[in-house]
Each structure stands twice: as structure tokens, then as C-alpha cells.
Amino acid sequence: MGSRWHNYSHLIRMAALFVAGILIFLVGRSFFVPADFGVYWHYRAGALDDARARPIRFAGQAACVECHSDISDLRKTARHAKVSCESCHGALATHAAGDEPLKPTRPNGKALCVGCHTKSPSKPVAFPQIDVADHAGDNACIECHNPHAPKIS
Amino acid sequence: MDAVQGYMYPNEVELQWSILIVLYPFITGLVAGAFILASLERVFNVHVVKPTYRLALLTALAFLIVAPLPLQLHLGHPERSLEMYFTPHTTSAMAMFGFVYLWYLMVVLVLEIWLDYRKDLVLAWRASRGVARWFYAVLCLGVDNISDEALRIDDKVGHTLTIIGIPSAFLLHGYVGFIFGSIKANPWWSTPLMPIVFLFSAMVSGIALVMLMYMAMSKLYRREIDVACVDKIAQYLFYAFIIDFTLEMIDLIHRVYESDESFRALDFMVHTRLFTSQIVLQIMVGTVVPLALLAVTQLFTIPSATRLRIYTVAGVLTLVGIFAMRWNVVIGGQLFSKSFLGYTTYKMQYVTREGLLPAIALLIAPFGILWLLVRLLPPWAPEPAAESGVVGKATV
Structure with a gap:
């Protein structure tokens, strides 16, 4: 065995x-x-x-409108009505709370605009989109467009 | 944006699965196919293919070691792959890969190779000195019993392992097909036939690889090629290929006949962006030509030297065809929009983590590992005069 x-x-x-x-x-x-x-x-x-x-970084749209109703009223009439403030201006909870004297930095207009508006076949036809070089050359978008009411009248 | 044609959803424009994900089913297929060929001798008693038995096992092992590397490179953070074992997500087919892989690697391949080589290892242990002696002693787990009864037991256990190994090999590659076949949102992939097609294409590619490796190794080590053995392997390659091609054609005919809402989009893709890789490479160069070549060797009497050359060409084309098939599945499945209204392009990168260069390195790596394995564990009994290290001297 x-x-x-x-x-x-x-x-x-x-x-x-x-x-x-x-x-x-x-x-x-x-x-x-x-x-x-x-x-x-x-x-x-x-x-x-x-x-x-984790700390809350975004203030929310209502907090912005409390102080900046003029901008809010302007936006309501325009194509960017549904784009929230912090989508372009960044997270601003500390600014809204007044905890620190923070003046928000101005967004880099052109880089921000082309993120949505560069021409692409994958975007719906009705969406405003441009070939950036053809449309604006080296000029900044905000030279002609007001980002809060972008349509040129 | 010229690469995009028609309407793509934004998340479809750039392909998420690159050439590395093409490599993964290609390599696992080679593993499964090589093992199934090895099992022919062991379980089905096809003794004429015996000269390739050990080489097939070592080839399977070398490729299996490399199989998860494309996934690791694609995903990044290889240290996190352990999480797959520690906290397995049982509802995810992808997450279960770790267990399928480990089972196949350890329980099937390593164990079977160990049992088959044990006698050689013990003899090498007895014949060697110094560090080599320790090395072989560890490989033998400190047991040098190679009595007839012990070897008979090894053979019996090895036989059982091969029987377990066949469904395991089917599981390994059927599982890879299942991953694609179960993605119901993608009509190019979603078919219950996918695991079976993957399985047979795996057998085809594995058999072709072992056939080529056997001929190459014989040339390299200046050994005479056993023509009867290669004839038999080519015959099995031919049969497996016919079944594989038939299954793919059934899938195609079914798609054409069913003509569901995705058909026009997929049909357009096959005639445009996938034309070279699907119609030319996969079907014509990679399937019809090797099948015709193999059929010629089956139907006519051809001198053996010519026959071996035909097998070599057929084997290489087969591997090209199966690689193209993996490419067409993985890349093709991402080229069209789920809206069926647009197409994108795969822009392959070169010297990046998911580029062509690492892919080539990953394809070469198994051959490096195999070279090492063959030196360590020679798959054949060496010529008496040849010197090939300690195992060589010890094997009979």
C-alpha cells in the first residue's frame, strides 16, 4: 500500500x-x-x-441669477438660454458663497466656442457649426458675437 | 473629419477598440487551436500527428502567456487586473475572463505539459549539476520517481486532463466569440453563431500555426520532416477550414436573407471600407486560395517536397485570413454608426501604447517564449550526437 x-x-x-x-x-x-x-x-x-x-464646487444656476439677473434676462432671449453659467465660467461655488473675494477668470472665448461649434458631420444639421479658419481666421469669436446672445442682429 | 461619412453619433467617431483588441482573439484562437490539435493524438489516438504533440502544447503555452497582454496594454493599469480575481463581477462575461484564463493556463496546459515532460525532467535532474540540478529538482517537485507505475499514472492523469482540456479550449475561445456575439446593440457582432464561428476559426488558425511551426522547427534544427504527419495535419486543417467557411457562409446567407434594418448599412460597409480586408484578404486570399491549395493536395498525387511547399503557402495564407477575420469583426464592428447612416475610419497609431509597434512586438513575443521553452523542454528526442543542453542528453 x-x-x-x-x-x-x-x-x-x-x-x-x-x-x-x-x-x-x-x-x-x-x-x-x-x-x-x-x-x-x-x-x-x-x-x-x-x-x-468632498466639497461642492458648483453653485448652480439659481445662485448666479440672484446677482446677475441682467445677464440672465439677456440670455433668456437667445440661443444660449439653456447653457448654464458654469458650463463656460467654470465651477464657482466659493464665488457664490462669498467665502473669498474671487473674481471669476474670463473664459478663453475661442477655445470654448470651437468646442461646440466646430463643423462636424456627426452634429445635427440645424446646429450652428463652422469651419473655424474659414469663418473667423485669427479673430476671436467675441469680436463679433456676444456669448450671452450670440446671434448678430 | 474626412474620415467620417454620413451621420455618426459623437461617441462613435473614434474607435475604442484598437488593433490590440484584434490581436487578443487572434492569439487566444491560436492557443485553443494548437491545444485541440495536441488532443487529437492524446484523446483520439491519431498517432501519426504525435511528432507535433509536444510542440503544439508548448506553442499553446507560449501564446497563452502573451494572450492577456494586449488587454493589459489597452486598458492600462495592469496592477488593477488583480481586482478581477479579488472582486469578480459574475454578471460580466469580460470580468470572468480571468478565471477562464487561469483555469486553462494552470489546470490544463501547465499541468499537462508538466506530466508529459516529467520523465525528461527527472532524467535531466539526475544528469545535471549545480544550479541546473536545483532548477530541475524544483520543476520535478523533489520527486524523482519515474517507475513504470508512476509513468502509467502520469499518462492516465494526462489523458483525463486532455479530456477536460478539450471543453476548456472550446470554452476559452467560445467565450471570446460570446463576448462579441452577445453585444445586442451591434448587429455586426450580435449573432449566436459568433462563438461557434470563432471556435472553428480558432481551430483552423491553431492547426495552421502548429503545422508551420513544425516545419520551421524541423528546418531550423535540421531534422527530417515527417511528411505523413504534416499530410495528416493538412488534412485536418482542410476539414476544419471547410466547416469554418461553411459556418461563415451560413451566417452571411442568413444575414442576406433576413435583411434586417442594419443590412444595407453593413452591406455598404463590406463593399467599401471593409472591401480589402474582408473580400480580398479574408475571403479570397485567406480562405478560398488556401482551401483550393489544400484541396489540390487532397485530390492529386503531388511529390512530397512540392506538397510541403503548398502546405507552407496555404498555412501562411490561412493565418493572414484568420487575422483579417478578427480585424473585420473587431474593427468592422466599430466603423458604422448605430444610426446606420454613417461610417467612420480607423486611424491606426504607430509608436503609441495601442499602436502598430506594440502589436508587432506582441505578435513576436510568443515566438521568443516558444524559443525559450523549446530550449528548456525540447519537444522531440534529440539526435544522439546533437548537444542541446542537459535535457537533450538525458532524453531518450
Whole structure:
């Protein structure tokens, strides 16, 4: 009987290696996977608190309109009516809260405009789009267009 | 923007899956095909292909080691790939790849190669000295028992492993086809036939590769080519290719006959942007020509030297055709808009992470690994006079 097992010894060692590999994996898993992983679904539950703890950076459209109603009124009549202030001016929660005397930097007009208005066959035909070099050359968009009411009357 | 024609949704203009994702099914296909060829000898007792048995296993291993690298390069952050094992997402077919891969690598290939080479390794262990002795002792797990009974047990376990390995090889490549076939939003991919077509094309490419490798290795090591063996492999290549081509034609006829809302868009794509890679490379150069060449060798009596040359040409064209097939699936599936109203172009990069250069490096890498494996574990008994390291001297 002993010699019979003797012929299996290499296989038993190989099996032991596999078992050791699985054990190392399980130990590694318990070490690397956070305890609260999967409490709600396939993510670390604590990530929700982490996300909640991050400061809010955007003030929201209503906060802008409180002080800048003149601009808001102008925009209401124009094609950019539904583009929110912070889409172009950036996140301005600290500005709106008055926590610091922050004067928002003026956006780089041309770079911002071409992001939406460069001609592309993938855009709906009715969407205003231009070949930038042909349309404006080296001129800045705001030399002709008011970004809050872009149509030239 | 000249690359875009008609209407594309903005997120479709640039292709997300590059040439690296073309390589991935190509390489896994070679693995599965090579293993299935090896199993012919072991399970189905086709003894005439025995000279390629070990080479097929080593080829499969060399390519399997490289198989996940295109994915790692494509995704970036290789350190995160461990997450796939630690927190497996059971509802994602892609996320289960890690387990399919690990199973195939460790339980099927490594174990089978180890069992098959154990006698050689033990003999090498006994014959060597110094560091090599330690190395072989570790590979043998410290057991030098190569009694008849122990080897009989090895053979039995190896046989069982091959039987497990066949469905595993089918699973490995069927799974790759499944990933594409199950994407219902993409009519170019979404067909239940996809896993089966992938599987048979895998067999075709793997058999062709092993056939070419066997002939190349024999030339390289100045060994006589066993023509009967290559004839048999070419015969299997021919049969597998006929089934593969038939399945692809069934898919095509089904698409033409069904003519669903996507058909005109896909048909236009095949006649324009995919014409060279699909009609010319995949179907004509990569399928019809090698099939005709193989048919000629089956139907007519041709001198063996000419026959081997025909097999070489057919094998190379087959690999080109299967690579083109992967290209047409992966790249073709991203060239048309889901609106069916527009087409984009794949602009291949060169010396970037997902460019042509890393793709070429990844295609060469398995041959480097195979060269190393062949030196370490010679797939054939060496000539008595030839010196090829310790294993060479020890093998009978």
C-alpha cells in the first residue's frame, strides 16, 4: 500500500501546490478587499461617504441669477438660454458663497466656442457649426458675437 | 473629419477598440487551436500527428502567456487586473475572463505539459549539476520517481486532463466569440453563431500555426520532416477550414436573407471600407486560395517536397485570413454608426501604447517564449550526437 502511494507522491505535491496557491489567494483577498465591499452592491460602501465628504464646487444656476439677473434676462432671449453659467465660467461655488473675494477668470472665448461649434458631420444639421479658419481666421469669436446672445442682429 | 461619412453619433467617431483588441482573439484562437490539435493524438489516438504533440502544447503555452497582454496594454493599469480575481463581477462575461484564463493556463496546459515532460525532467535532474540540478529538482517537485507505475499514472492523469482540456479550449475561445456575439446593440457582432464561428476559426488558425511551426522547427534544427504527419495535419486543417467557411457562409446567407434594418448599412460597409480586408484578404486570399491549395493536395498525387511547399503557402495564407477575420469583426464592428447612416475610419497609431509597434512586438513575443521553452523542454528526442543542453542528453 505504501509503495502504491509512493507512485502518487509527485501528484500529491502538485495538488498541495495548487491548494497552497488557492490559500494564498484567499488570504490576499481578505487582505486587499475592503470589509465593506459589496454591502450595497459591487463597490466599497465607504466610497459613498468619501464622495459625500468632498466639497461642492458648483453653485448652480439659481445662485448666479440672484446677482446677475441682467445677464440672465439677456440670455433668456437667445440661443444660449439653456447653457448654464458654469458650463463656460467654470465651477464657482466659493464665488457664490462669498467665502473669498474671487473674481471669476474670463473664459478663453475661442477655445470654448470651437468646442461646440466646430463643423462636424456627426452634429445635427440645424446646429450652428463652422469651419473655424474659414469663418473667423485669427479673430476671436467675441469680436463679433456676444456669448450671452450670440446671434448678430 | 474626412474620415467620417454620413451621420455618426459623437461617441462613435473614434474607435475604442484598437488593433490590440484584434490581436487578443487572434492569439487566444491560436492557443485553443494548437491545444485541440495536441488532443487529437492524446484523446483520439491519431498517432501519426504525435511528432507535433509536444510542440503544439508548448506553442499553446507560449501564446497563452502573451494572450492577456494586449488587454493589459489597452486598458492600462495592469496592477488593477488583480481586482478581477479579488472582486469578480459574475454578471460580466469580460470580468470572468480571468478565471477562464487561469483555469486553462494552470489546470490544463501547465499541468499537462508538466506530466508529459516529467520523465525528461527527472532524467535531466539526475544528469545535471549545480544550479541546473536545483532548477530541475524544483520543476520535478523533489520527486524523482519515474517507475513504470508512476509513468502509467502520469499518462492516465494526462489523458483525463486532455479530456477536460478539450471543453476548456472550446470554452476559452467560445467565450471570446460570446463576448462579441452577445453585444445586442451591434448587429455586426450580435449573432449566436459568433462563438461557434470563432471556435472553428480558432481551430483552423491553431492547426495552421502548429503545422508551420513544425516545419520551421524541423528546418531550423535540421531534422527530417515527417511528411505523413504534416499530410495528416493538412488534412485536418482542410476539414476544419471547410466547416469554418461553411459556418461563415451560413451566417452571411442568413444575414442576406433576413435583411434586417442594419443590412444595407453593413452591406455598404463590406463593399467599401471593409472591401480589402474582408473580400480580398479574408475571403479570397485567406480562405478560398488556401482551401483550393489544400484541396489540390487532397485530390492529386503531388511529390512530397512540392506538397510541403503548398502546405507552407496555404498555412501562411490561412493565418493572414484568420487575422483579417478578427480585424473585420473587431474593427468592422466599430466603423458604422448605430444610426446606420454613417461610417467612420480607423486611424491606426504607430509608436503609441495601442499602436502598430506594440502589436508587432506582441505578435513576436510568443515566438521568443516558444524559443525559450523549446530550449528548456525540447519537444522531440534529440539526435544522439546533437548537444542541446542537459535535457537533450538525458532524453531518450
